[in-house]
Amino acid sequence: MKIFEKAPAKINLSLDVLHKRPDGYHEVEMVMTMVDLADRIEMQELSRDTIIISSQAGYIPLDEKNLAFQAARLIKDRYDVKQGVYIHLDKKIPVAAGLAGGSSDAAATLRGLNRLWNLNIPMEELQVLGAELGSDVPFCVTGGTAVARGRGEKLEPIVSPPQCWVVLAKPPINVSTSEIYGKLNAREIKNHPSTENVMKAIREKQFDQLCGNLGNVLEEVTLDLYPEVRQLKDCMQRLGADGVLMSGSGPTVFGLVSKEAKVPRIYNGLRGFCKDVYAVRMLT
Numbered sequence: 001m002k003i004f005e006k007a008p009a010k011i012n013l014s015l016d017v018l019h020k021r022p023d024g025y026h027e028v029e030m031v032m033t034m035v036d037l038a039d040r041i042e043m044q045e046l047s048r049d050t051i052i053i054s055s056q057a058g059y060i061p062l063d064e065k066n067l068a069f070q071a072a073r074l075i076k077d078r079y080d081v082k083q084g085v086y087i088h089l090d091k092k093i094p095v096a097a098g099l100a101g102g103s104s105d106a107a108a109t110l111r112g113l114n115r116l117w118n119l120n121i122p123m124e125e126l127q128v129l130g131a132e133l134g135s136d137v138p139f140c141v142t143g144g145t146a147v148a149r150g151r152g153e154k155l156e157p158i159v160s161p162p163q164c165w166v167v168l169a170k171p172p173i174n175v176s177t178s179e180i181y182g183k184l185n186a187r188e189i190k191n192h193p194s195t196e197n198v199m200k201a202i203r204e205k206q207f208d209q210l211c212g213n214l215g216n217v218l219e220e221v222t223l224d225l226y227p228e229v230r231q232l233k234d235c236m237q238r239l240g241a242d243g244v245l246m247s248g249s250g251p252t253v254f255g256l257v258s259k260e261a262k263v264p265r266i267y268n269g270l271r272g273f274c275k276d277v278y279a280v281r282m283l284t
């Protein structure tokens with residue numbers, strides 16, 4: 001049997017860091033949602049007890065370093081599954097972009113193998129498993145819109161943001177999440193975003209309020225290290241996006257746009273600046 005799962009990209013509408021924890025992770029408070037840019041994961045049963053990964057993308061690991069491989073191995077070990085699986089990753093989400101592409105692939109693999117092997121694992125249990133693979137994986141298991149706390153695994157689902165266009169642009173640089181968190185001094189953060197205001201704007205479907213309250217404390221680090229990310233933000237603002245923010249640890253910058261008529265100008269303007277530009281809808 002062969003099945004398919006969609007693995008959408010996430011954006012952080014707000015990202016606050018409260019403090020650094022004794023285990024080395026950072027205590028976060030983030031409002032996260034999914035956008036309509038997705039990898040497509042194909043999973044096919046194998047009678048042989050093995051996990052095989054392939055992808056059209058030449059720039060991701062295809063061995064045990066791949067997060068989909070790790071998800072499959074985890075589920076096989078934990079539920080004592082003797083069958084194997086062939087997993088093909090049709091990558092559309094740019095890699096190491098702050099869009100959780102690898103995490104979403106891992107989450108989609110957990111959901112898919114749960115179906116393929118009739119394991120009937122409840123979603124909450126899949127989220128707990130996902131947390132072993134990465135901080136963003138539990139959110140990606142269920143998707144939607146949520147406030148994530150802890151190191152990202154404590155989730156409070158909330159209603160969807162007001163519908164709008166999301167223009168994403170990734171400059172041609174690779175950013176390491178652990179390096180960015182490592183360079184953040186949690187005691188000296190200058191501007192904490194208000195998670196409460198972002199939640200209120202979403203609850204009341206106030207698009208302008210949402211745009212006015214976007215905030216990400218990791219920008220302080222990434223924008224200093226990579227001036228091209230700041231230039232990209234300025235460029236998106238100049239082109240008329242209603243709200244502009246870096247997603248996660250970067251380097252992708254997203255712009256929220258309410259009027260469809262404004263999207264082509266922003267998209268075309270950014271294409272002059274970098275190759276990886278996408279105009280997508282917020283997933284509701």
Ligand SMILES: C[C@@](CO)(OP(=O)(O)O)[C@H](O)COP(=O)(O)OP(=O)(O)OC[C@H]1O[C@@H](n2ccc(N)nc2=O)[C@H](O)[C@@H]1O
Nearest residue numbers: 024025026098099100134135136151177178181248249250
């Ligand atoms: C910044 C965020 C925002 O959504 O996303 P990305 O930019 O990666 O997409 C996440 O917090 C990233 O989540 P994820 O990429 O799953 O992180 P993990 O694999 O768990 O951790 C990678 C490294 O980041 C640091 N880390 C991660 C999460 C956290 N709450 N505190 C941390 O300090 C740790 O140094 C860890 O070794």
Ligand SMILES: Nc1ncnc2c1ncn2[C@@H]1O[C@H](COP(=O)(O)OP(=O)(O)O)[C@@H](O)[C@H]1O
Nearest residue numbers: 065066067095096097098099100101102103105
């Ligand atoms: N299935 C996968 N897709 C993308 N990257 C993967 C995957 N599995 C492992 N990786 C590795 O994970 C790292 C982070 O990738 P990704 O999840 O795309 O970024 P981010 O955490 O910034 O959103 C990359 O270094 C990449 O090599």
